[in-house]
Amino acid sequence: MTQPAAEQAVPSTPRIPMLRTLGLVAALSGFLVVLAHHLSLPLIEENKRIAIERALFKVIPGAVTRRDFQLTADDIEPLGEAAPAQGMHLYAGYDAKGALAGVALEAAAQGYQDVIRVLYSYDPACECIRGIQVLKMAETPGIGDKIAKDPDFLRNFEALDTRLDPTGSGLANAIISVKHGSKSEPWQIDAISGATISSKAVARMLNDSTQQALPVIARHLDTLQQPAGGTP
Amino acid sequence: MSLPERHEAVTADTFLRGLWQENPVFVMLLGMCPVLAVTNSAINALAMGLATTFVLLCSSSLVSLLRKMIPKQVRIATYIIIIATFVTMVDYAIQAISLDLYNALGAFIQLIVVNCMILGRAEAYASKQRLGATLVNGLGMGTGFTIALLCLGSVREILGAGSLFGVQLFSDNFQPWVVMILPPGGFFVLGAWLLVFAWYRQRRERRLLEQEGVTTDGR
Amino acid sequence: MAGESLGFIFLNAAVINNFVLALFLGICPFLGVSAKRATAWNMGLAVIFVMLVSSVSAWGINWLLTRFEIEFLRLICYIAVIASAVQLVEMMMKKFSPALFRALGIFLPLITTNCAILGVALFQTFREYSFLQCLAFSLGAGVGFTLALTLMAGLRERLELSRVPDVSQGAAMTLMLAGLLSLAFMGFAGLGGQHA
Numbered sequence: 001m002t003q004p005a006a007e008q009a010v011p012s013t014p015r016i017p018m019l020r021t022l023g024l025v026a027a028l029s030g031f032l033v034v035l036a037h038h039l040s041l042p043l044i045e046e047n048k049r050i051a052i053e054r055a056l057f058k059v060i061p062g063a064v065t066r067r068d069f070q071l072t073a074d075d076i077e078p079l080g081e082a083a084p085a086q087g088m089h090l091y092a093g094y095d096a097k098g099a100l101a102g103v104a105l106e107a108a109a110q111g112y113q114d115v116i117r118v119l120y121s122y123d124p125a126c127e128c129i130r131g132i133q134v135l136k137m138a139e140t141p142g143i144g145d146k147i148a149k150d151p152d153f154l155r156n157f158e159a160l161d162t163r164l165d166p167t168g169s170g171l172a173n174a175i176i177s178v179k180h181g182s183k184s185e186p187w188q189i190d191a192i193s194g195a196t197i198s199s200k201a202v203a204r205m206l207n208d209s210t211q212q213a214l215p216v217i218a219r220h221l222d223t224l225q226q227p228a229g230g231t232p
Numbered sequence: 233m234s235l236p237e238r239h240e241a242v243t244a245d246t247f248l249r250g251l252w253q254e255n256p257v258f259v260m261l262l263g264m265c266p267v268l269a270v271t272n273s274a275i276n277a278l279a280m281g282l283a284t285t286f287v288l289l290c291s292s293s294l295v296s297l298l299r300k301m302i303p304k305q306v307r308i309a310t311y312i313i314i315i316a317t318f319v320t321m322v323d324y325a326i327q328a329i330s331l332d333l334y335n336a337l338g339a340f341i342q343l344i345v346v347n348c349m350i351l352g353r354a355e356a357y358a359s360k361q362r363l364g365a366t367l368v369n370g371l372g373m374g375t376g377f378t379i380a381l382l383c384l385g386s387v388r389e390i391l392g393a394g395s396l397f398g399v400q401l402f403s404d405n406f407q408p409w410v411v412m413i414l415p416p417g418g419f420f421v422l423g424a425w426l427l428v429f430a431w432y433r434q435r436r437e438r439r440l441l442e443q444e445g446v447t448t449d450g451r
Numbered sequence: 452m453a454g455e456s457l458g459f460i461f462l463n464a465a466v467i468n469n470f471v472l473a474l475f476l477g478i479c480p481f482l483g484v485s486a487k488r489a490t491a492w493n494m495g496l497a498v499i500f501v502m503l504v505s506s507v508s509a510w511g512i513n514w515l516l517t518r519f520e521i522e523f524l525r526l527i528c529y530i531a532v533i534a535s536a537v538q539l540v541e542m543m544m545k546k547f548s549p550a551l552f553r554a555l556g557i558f559l560p561l562i563t564t565n566c567a568i569l570g571v572a573l574f575q576t577f578r579e580y581s582f583l584q585c586l587a588f589s590l591g592a593g594v595g596f597t598l599a600l601t602l603m604a605g606l607r608e609r610l611e612l613s614r615v616p617d618v619s620q621g622a623a624m625t626l627m628l629a630g631l632l633s634l635a636f637m638g639f640a641g642l643g644g645q646h647a
Binding site: 416 | 472473474475476477478479482523526527531534565566569573574577617618620621622623624627629630631634637
C-alpha cells in the first residue's frame, strides 16, 4: 500500500520482528481455525444428516430408516459415512418392518436462472416415481419457484411412470414435459403455465437420472431389499 | 516502531457515531456487497449484520491488543489474516447453528473478509486506539451496519413477499412486488433510503440556516 | 455442475448472472470508479487480469488443500493469494506499462478488497469447476464486470449534463441507475436455452 511522505520519519523495521509477528499471528490464526473446525464438525454433520433425512422421509412415503448406497454403471454397493467416490449416491428407505419402501436419488439440471437440484423417490414395486423434493433452486419467485410448491405440478410425481423397456437398458417412454393441460400419458409432466423452462428442467433431470439409474436398480434389487444385517 | 498515539476517551459519542454520522452503509458507503445481496429478507439481513459485527469486534480487538507489535510494512497482511480467521470461525458457527440460514447467506459469509468496513476500521482506528475505545467504536459501527441492513431487509421483504421475519403480514389478496426480492430491488431500495436521508439532511441544514438568520438565494 | 460447456459458463458469468448486477459482487468499485468511461475501462482491464491470475491460483490451492484435507485453511489462503496477485500486477504494470500504472493510481490496491475477485475464487470452488471451466468462468466474470462498469460510466457521464433533483445526486442516483441496468440484464435470463 502507498506510504505518504510523513511516515518516512519512522525507521524501517528489521526483518526479525516482522517475521516474528507474522509467525505469531499465523500460529494464533491456525490454532483458532482448527479449534473452530473441530468443535463445529459434529454439529455440522448432524445438521446435514437431519436435513437430508427430512427430505428423504418426506419423499419416500412410509420410510422410517435409511441406508446409503453407491450406484455405478455395473453395481450397487453399500456406502458408509463418506460420499460416493464415483457414480451416484442412492438412498434406500425402509419401513417399520424393514421392507424396502423406496429409493431416492438426487438429480440436477440448469433451470431458468441457475441450477435446480431435486431429490426424487422411485418405488420398484410400481416402477414409478413417487414424489420429488426441490433441494435447491434460484428460480423467479412466484413463477419458476412454483415447481417446489404448486400442488398441481407436484401431483405429476405421485405416480410418474418409469417402466423399463423390454431390454431393461432404458426407460420404455422418456419423461418429457408437455404444455400445461395437455398431459395424456402417465410418463408426461404437465408444465406450469408461464414457467415452461423450469418445468422442462425438472423433466430433463428426472429423465437423465432415471435412464441411468433405473436399469442398474432393477438388476440389483435384491441388494437393496436386504435390511441391515443380512437375511430379508 | 509505531507513531505516538493520541488515545481517544471513550464517550457515548464513540458508540453513537457508528449509528448515524458515520453509519458504514448510508454515509460511508462501505461494505456494499452484502448490503444488497443478503437483504432479500429481514432474517437474512439480521444474521449477516450480527455475523459482521462479531467479526468486526473480534478482529478489531485483536488488532488493538497487538497494535504495538505489528510492524508497519506487514500490517495490512496481518489484519487480513486476523479477519480471515474470524470469518472462517463464523462460517463454521453458522453452519453448526442452521444449515438453512447458511444456504440462504451463501458465499457472502466468507465475503465478510473483504468487507471494506472491517479492514478500514482496523487500519484507521483499532491500530491506534486502546482496547476499550476500539470495542465501543466497533460495537457502534456494527450496530449501525446491522440497523442499515435491517432497514433494507424489512422493506424488501414486506414489499416483495408480504411478510416480516417470515410472519405473513397481509391477506392472500396481496400481490407481492416480486422485483423487490430480486437484484434490481436491492439497488432501488438502497437508492430510495439514501434519497430519504439526503432529503432529511438537506431539510435540517436549511432549517439551521434559517435559524441563524441567513437567507438562501431566491428560489 | 461439471457438465457445462465453456461457452455457456462464460456467457453465464458475463451476462446472465452478471457479477455486479445480479450477484452483487464488486459494488464498491462499481459505485466509486464508474464516473468516467476511460477510468472504468482501465479498471475493468486490471480486474480481468487479476481475476484470471487469482482464479488459476485458487484452483491450484484448492487442489493442494483437498489432497491434504485441510480445507478449513481455504479462505485464508485465497485472500493471501489475491493480495499477492494484486501486488504482482502492480509491480508488473509499473515495470512494463508506467503510463497505465499512473492512470490507475489508487485503484489497483483497492482491487484486493474487491469482493468480485474473492467471489470468483469461492464460486468456482463451490461449483467444482475443472481448470478450463475456471478460466472460462473468471474471464466471463471479468468481462461482465467491465461491461457493467463501462455501461454505468457512460450513463453517468451523460447524467452530468442533465438536471437531477438535489437530493438524488451522488450515490442515490447511481444506485437507481444500477437498478435499471440490473432490470435490463434480467432479460438475459434463459439465454443459455435448453442446456443439459
